[in-house]
Amino acid sequence: MAAPLKHLINATTVTHAGQHLRRVWPAFDHLQFEQRASHGLETRAFKARAMQLADALQATLPDNFCAACDVIENSLGPPLALDAQGEPVALVAGPRGEGLTGWVVWSLGEYVARRGMNHVPRALACLHALTQRLTAEFAIRPFLQQHPEASIAVLHHWVNDPSAHVRRLVSEGSRPRLPWGLRLQALVADPAPTLPLLRALQDDPSAYVRRSVANHLNDIAKDHPDLVAEWIREHRREASAERSALLRHASRGLIKQGHAPALEAWGFGRGLQGEASLSLSTDHVTVGEDVGLHVTLRSTAQQLQPLVVDYAVHHVRANGSTSPKVFKGWQLTLAPQETRTLDKRHSLRPVTTRPLYPGRHRVDLRINGQTCASADFELLP
Template identity: 30%
Template sequence: MESLKEMFNQVFYKTLANEFSKADNNFNSNKFLDEVTKNIEALSLNQRMRRTSEVLKSTLPSDYKKAILIMQKVILNTKTGYTNLVFPDYVGLYGHDHFEVSMEALKYFTKLGSSEFAIREYLKRDFNKTIKVMQIWAEDKSHHVRRLASEGSRPRLPWSFKLDEVIKNPKSTQIILENLKADNDLYVRKSVANHLNDISKENTQYMLNLVNGWDKENMNTAWIIKHASRSLIKMGHPGSLSVFGFEKNIKVTIRKFKLNKTKVNLGESLKFSFEIESQKASTQKLVIDYIIHYKKKAGELFPKVFKLKEVNLKSNEKNHISKSQLFKDFTTRIHYTGQHLLEIQVNGKVLARKKFTILIG
């Protein structure tokens, strides 16, 4: 499989240089190609993107506004995707003395790529001024711009630095989230849910208080709240359970918990089954998960929670549940020989567990 960094390759740069030459008669394609591809093999994906921004700075007009106008023409003829992050990256690096122009540029570029990383450079330097612009973006007709308002101001955006201002004062993004809490576009709703999930890690009660005031009868809002609360629900946090009416004081019994084997070779699946029985006179709303404690290289166990199902278990009702889990190496998870642990969790409480062994080779 081709490495992701190869998106920034010789063919890409020749195409890009050609487009800049069309948009700017003074653009020096040979200089650009020589500088941007020098020792490129040693550079990572993000290093290549940053190199591109830096070389564009030396080959585009020194007048920032003129450079942005050229870039706005060029991006219309490029392939949408990760490589288009070069355009907002340039703005994130060099546009701080031209705030209004840069905000318009980021709004423009995000529709053809994403400005979520670049806008954080402005939030870091002047949070209050930038967040006011993003509050306006949250009402934009473009779902790309609305999503940028939420995604760019996330406290813990992956691949970027933390926004300490939002972590210290989560209310600073409330206007944005309120404007987007019932958005019709799934792209936007996912961002809002992830933003709230970020907040829940340091400001749990604030996040729960906020969503408790929202209209859960609205399908879009309910989806956001549910997705945003996923981490808290898996932990069995009482506040998150109450948001959705999950039973706090569960009375159930796990019976007939079985594994189809106790030794699993890498590449095989482990099948397990159990029966959950209500011990309560009233119906209980339950979220049932299973936890696999994976053995790490140093020997310690690391838990990973997986969703099984949600059920409304009536008085004395029994529900049979079965599941198959494949054990295979991925780039995000490497398995190690040794004893592992499987647990059944109901509304955040572990009610049953069994040990099994993974065999490698």
């Protein structure tokens, strides 16, 4: 079993940080830093560990913020390496003796966010350096919230930065609903300020950057689905394979929801011309097992039919009501008069994000966003 994520920030992280900060600033009180940063560290969760290190940095770095940024930047190791596709090779680049990289950068970025609100240009310059050693996607968000115009202006310059890490920060740091990050309510309400940034980055040579743009668009789709559907319609024209992949990833949530304009933008606007049936391998399933889905499609059309075939499981909730969750099935083209069979196993093993409760579960077959057939099973404890 893999070690818990929280152990990525540990006593060695603290010692390593103290050594390099003292290396570049001999007056650094590394003993006080290590005492504050390591006190009760093993009892804390992952984010709490990062915040505790940031507390220790606040207590021990220079009072002058610009001087503190100099210390931080001089303590850093080389930027994380990227492969030929622009993907990070590893979270921590090079031996520890070269300087600070990896998860301690989360704490360094948090320090900059806490102390830098009255020094926006200097703070963002420091985040420019930090993001190349892990990420500054969490640290930049308070600046976007409190100083939106100044921060967005800097992001416009960064879309042409030679570092893929920095270009990714433009998109990832400004995502409206970044997981673990401060929600940017102004951008949730109106994503217009970031759209020119995404337009400039959607053909970036780095897959690392393009994946962030896709996730950013998927965030926007949660609040402005029609906007993203129109984006897909506009930007699919003469799109490269890389851009097409980005747009598919960006619209994954809309496709699963059966959002009609998004389906139409991808050419899946028409319902099935023909018949569809769904059967299950059993009527009774025990939690921890799986159930087989058997689908038969019969075309009555005289032309090819592009189809997205998904299915929704109506899970029983603790109070006895049901809630549907859509799962990916198949994407195919059905030939004229063709009959096609499809099979899939659906797992009913519980996961932390979706507890399973006994009861009658319905399965809906959805083709191009329309429910075409249903079946049900009893989930046993």
